[in-house]
Amino acid sequence: DAGITQSPRHKVTETGTPVTLRCHQTENHRYMYWYRQDPGHGLRLIHYSYGVKDTDKGEVSDGYSVSRSKTEDFLLTLESATSSQTSVYFCAISRVPGYNEQFFGPGTRLTVL
Amino acid sequence: GENVEQHPSTLSVQEGDSAVIKCTYSDSASNYFPWYKQELGKGPQLIIDIRSNVGEKKDQRIAVTLNKTAKHFSLHITETQPEDSAVYFCAATKGNTGNQFYFGTGTSLTVIP
Numbered sequence: 454d455a456g457i458t459q460s461p462r463h464k465v466t467e468t469g470t471p472v473t474l475r476c477h478q479t480e481n482h483r484y485m486y487w488y489r490q491d492p493g494h495g496l497r498l499i500h501y502s503y504g505v506k507d508t509d510k511g512e513v514s515d516g517y518s519v520s521r522s523k524t525e526d527f528l529l530t531l532e533s534a535t536s537s538q539t540s541v542y543f544c545a546i547s548r549v550p551g552y553n554e555q556f557f558g559p560g561t562r563l564t565v566l
Numbered sequence: 567g568e569n570v571e572q573h574p575s576t577l578s579v580q581e582g583d584s585a586v587i588k589c590t591y592s593d594s595a596s597n598y599f600p601w602y603k604q605e606l607g608k609g610p611q612l613i614i615d616i617r618s619n620v621g622e623k624k625d626q627r628i629a630v631t632l633n634k635t636a637k638h639f640s641l642h643i644t645e646t647q648p649e650d651s652a653v654y655f656c657a658a659t660k661g662n663t664g665n666q667f668y669f670g671t672g673t674s675l676t677v678i679p
Contacts (some may be wrong), residue, residue: 457609479650495572495655495669496610511666512567543609555667557609 457558478546484547485527572670590594596658
């Protein structure tokens with residue numbers, strides 16, 4: 454998985470609780486992304502980062518926030534988890550934008566009860 | 567934003583036969599089209615990609631074709647093997663800042679021995 458780890462790999466939580474997912478890379482890639490994967494929707498971008506402390510929204514950003522204080526770490530936070538945020542979350546990295554592939558991590562399965 | 571449609575959603579083929587998966591996109595400014603293979607419990611892995619200045623690209627048993635006029639691109643797998651069984655995703659991007667990928671909804675390919 455191209456030097457990308459995600460933690461935790463599985464999490465079960467209750468509605469209304471805060472949750473933080475972590476993505477760690479050892480590739481020193483500038484761009485990092487958070488996607489969610491749901492049946493019938495493929496992968497949808499939540500937020501992305503184009504450098505330390507530089508982030509922007511994707512197409513499904515409501516209810517999520519992100520932070521990137523170091524090149525290697527990108528955190529995704531659900532301030533108050535809802536059942537609609539039950540999903541598999543994938544982190545991806547890319548060297549530069551444009552004609553450049555994204556490499557994906559192994560994913561985190563999150564269940565919100 | 568971009569809209570990527572992928573067909574079929576499921577595909578079963580006999581080992582040794584060919585498999586074709588098709589995607590259409592809506593934004594004529596999209597210029598990079600990757601294909602990902604996702605095995606159960608893992609993150610998507612890039613298998614082949616094509617840029618808008620190329621009509622076809624091959625890598626052993628895998629090929630991708632692009633028709634910019636019709637705004638569609640296809641994945642061709644020849645001489646299929648059981649290990650080709652997985653979910654395949656197409657994606658499109660304009661490659662601008664952030665390099666946001668828009669994914670199709672996936673095709674579950676089963677190769678029957």
